[in-house]
Amino acid sequence: MCKRYRLESRSPAQSGLRTLSVWRSNEAVMNESHQVYLNLGSNIQPEINLVKAVELLHEYGEVKKVSNAWESEAVGMDGPNYLNACVLFLAPYMLIELKDKVIRPIESQLGRLRQENKYAPRTIDIDIILFDEIPFNLKVWGFAFVIIPLEEIHSDYKNPTTNETVSQTAARIRQEVWMVMRPKVLSSFTGGMQKS
Numbered sequence: 001m002c003k004r005y006r007l008e009s010r011s012p013a014q015s016g017l018r019t020l021s022v023w024r025s026n027e028a029v030m031n032e033s034h035q036v037y038l039n040l041g042s043n044i045q046p047e048i049n050l051v052k053a054v055e056l057l058h059e060y061g062e063v064k065k066v067s068n069a070w071e072s073e074a075v076g077m078d079g080p081n082y083l084n085a086c087v088l089f090l091a092p093y094m095l096i097e098l099k100d101k102v103i104r105p106i107e108s109q110l111g112r113l114r115q116e117n118k119y120a121p122r123t124i125d126i127d128i129i130l131f132d133e134i135p136f137n138l139k140v141w142g143f144a145f146v147i148i149p150l151e152e153i154h155s156d157y158k159n160p161t162t163n164e165t166v167s168q169t170a171a172r173i174r175q176e177v178w179m180v181m182r183p184k185v186l187s188s189f190t191g192g193m194q195k196s
Helices: 012-031 046-057 095-109 138-142 144-154 166-174
Strands: 034-042 062-066 069-072 082-091 125-131 179-182
Touching: 034 046, 034 095, 034 144, 046 062, 046 069, 046 082, 046 095, 069 144, 082 144, 095 125, 125 144, 138 144, 144 166, 144 179
Parallel strands: none
Antiparallel strands: 034 082, 034 125, 062 082, 069 082, 069 179
């Protein structure tokens, strides 16, 4: 909430200008867009839910880039294969607001049910990977389903703890896991781009 400052020593005109300046400053902060890289994952009707998740993100901010969808095996337990994708999202939300006002409402709208088993199948899972170029959770950087989609849209980013670029990490991880690009799934957002 913006504060109005009471300045006894100033004229009404000066006080008015000061108040206007404070409001404009706060408005600029509120309207500032943050650059967020999100990982989207689904193994319940993933071809439908990934598309819906990207469409819903458009209602909260600007979707600048979308990777292809990538198929991989479930991690942690047996289950349907996952499809994952990475999105560059611009929106005027701080980190906590982003989770409370964007991510959780979208997950809820798409039927996400949080369970004790964190590896249980889900309609959609949205994770923050980078917030204004700062890693949100470095533990996920070892997962192919995060790094390989991210490489498509932010290949030159350098991990601050390893000094390894996303492209270098992806090249190494590709030798260790099975992942297949599914370009048709998000072709309406990507233009069906193929990785050479």
